[in-house]
Amino acid sequence: MAEAPELHSHHEGRPLLAVFSATFFVRFAFGITVAVLASYISGSSNGLGQSTVGVVGIVAALSPVGEFSTVMFSGAAADRYGRFPVLFLGIGVAAVIFLLIALTRDPVLLAVANLGYGVASGAILASSLAIVADFSDLGERGFEMGRFDAMNLSGWIAGFAFGLGIRSVVGNSSLGVAFVIGAAILAGGLGFSALLLRRRPVPRGSPMYSFGKVAHHIFRKSVLLVTLPWLAIYMLIGTALVFFGSAASGVGIPLVELAAIIAVGGLLLVITQPLFGRLSDRFGRMRLMTTGASGFVLVMLFASLVVAYGPSVPLLVGLGASVIVALMYGPAALAALTDLSSEVGRATTMSIYSLTISVGMLAGLLASSQLYSHLGDRGLFIFFGALAVALAALTAARLAELRGHGLDRPTTPVL
Numbered sequence: 001m002a003e004a005p006e007l008h009s010h011h012e013g014r015p016l017l018a019v020f021s022a023t024f025f026v027r028f029a030f031g032i033t034v035a036v037l038a039s040y041i042s043g044s045s046n047g048l049g050q051s052t053v054g055v056v057g058i059v060a061a062l063s064p065v066g067e068f069s070t071v072m073f074s075g076a077a078a079d080r081y082g083r084f085p086v087l088f089l090g091i092g093v094a095a096v097i098f099l100l101i102a103l104t105r106d107p108v109l110l111a112v113a114n115l116g117y118g119v120a121s122g123a124i125l126a127s128s129l130a131i132v133a134d135f136s137d138l139g140e141r142g143f144e145m146g147r148f149d150a151m152n153l154s155g156w157i158a159g160f161a162f163g164l165g166i167r168s169v170v171g172n173s174s175l176g177v178a179f180v181i182g183a184a185i186l187a188g189g190l191g192f193s194a195l196l197l198r199r200r201p202v203p204r205g206s207p208m209y210s211f212g213k214v215a216h217h218i219f220r221k222s223v224l225l226v227t228l229p230w231l232a233i234y235m236l237i238g239t240a241l242v243f244f245g246s247a248a249s250g251v252g253i254p255l256v257e258l259a260a261i262i263a264v265g266g267l268l269l270v271i272t273q274p275l276f277g278r279l280s281d282r283f284g285r286m287r288l289m290t291t292g293a294s295g296f297v298l299v300m301l302f303a304s305l306v307v308a309y310g311p312s313v314p315l316l317v318g319l320g321a322s323v324i325v326a327l328m329y330g331p332a333a334l335a336a337l338t339d340l341s342s343e344v345g346r347a348t349t350m351s352i353y354s355l356t357i358s359v360g361m362l363a364g365l366l367a368s369s370q371l372y373s374h375l376g377d378r379g380l381f382i383f384f385g386a387l388a389v390a391l392a393a394l395t396a397a398r399l400a401e402l403r404g405h406g407l408d409r410p411t412t413p414v415l
Helices: 014-042 050-081 083-101 107-134 138-169 176-196 211-218 221-250 255-283 285-309 313-326 329-339 346-375 377-404
Strands: none
Touching: 014 050, 014 083, 014 107, 014 138, 014 176, 050 083, 050 107, 050 346, 083 107, 083 176, 107 138, 107 329, 107 346, 138 176, 138 255, 138 329, 221 285, 221 329, 221 346, 221 377, 255 285, 255 329, 285 313, 285 329, 285 377, 329 346, 346 377
């Protein structure tokens, strides 16, 4: 049977607070480990040579492989057995895997471990998004997804900044401590979220949900056109997260300063994401999505200029402003995806977000690392240019689909 509707009241705040808290702790832990992963694998904290970029890229790419190959099953499991059991199981498994990573630097073992916590990451994200969708009404979905995105992205960035700080004060031989800290944070987040839900009713799964309905919920044109732009976006983000710290060291930016800049960016996320989500509730999903996609194109333009001419103040200001505009995309697109989902199969539908971004991170890591290894900076320009064209084309296709349904105004909230 379907989940009890009385459990979905937006006045019940504990489940949302629990998932927001768990999201921040999970992404903070992941951010720490991503910041040190390249140095941990290569054994050097002072930049990457072209000969090591390929190895780092392949090991890091195994996490997205684990995520996209299992996340649809994780979403279906959340629909059938309940959101919170899948969420908490994913967090617990990730904590154990982080501890195992701290025990080895063997690239093969690290690749296997990365594959495992990719599986856990998919379960965490699909169940979390379904919980937020369950407890938000149509007129507030953008705002709630904005709050989720704020916790998600600020956790990533704060953890990434913290990880860069660890790299600046801890010798490379002791970098394993970053993964131990990550495991502790995951365990703490799990305990805190479970405490918030103590003796509180939460939605249960639907025993009648059929795993055979996965394709029906996911492979719809409208769903695909909302989620596919994330493919291009996360090709960019995945590359930046893995290589940004080492690249910054290579052009002379101190890690402490870089960590401080990124931490300030995390604070801006907490403010802007709910605001952008509220704007999508008021003015429409597609208007915010189109503006955000344009921001990402500008991000890649300024990133190319930084690569070509160095990190001058005007270019960094332009890059920062473009990032703020790009952040409009996330909450609006997540709310649009929720609008397209049904209650019983919601986690399955939301899992395509995780599927798309994990494929994007995998493709981005492989493409950027190989292009840079063979072509140097010119390879990065080709990479950024291709992503910009793809993002513009996908946004145009979504607008054309809306007009084909007679929804020619970009302010339509639903669809």
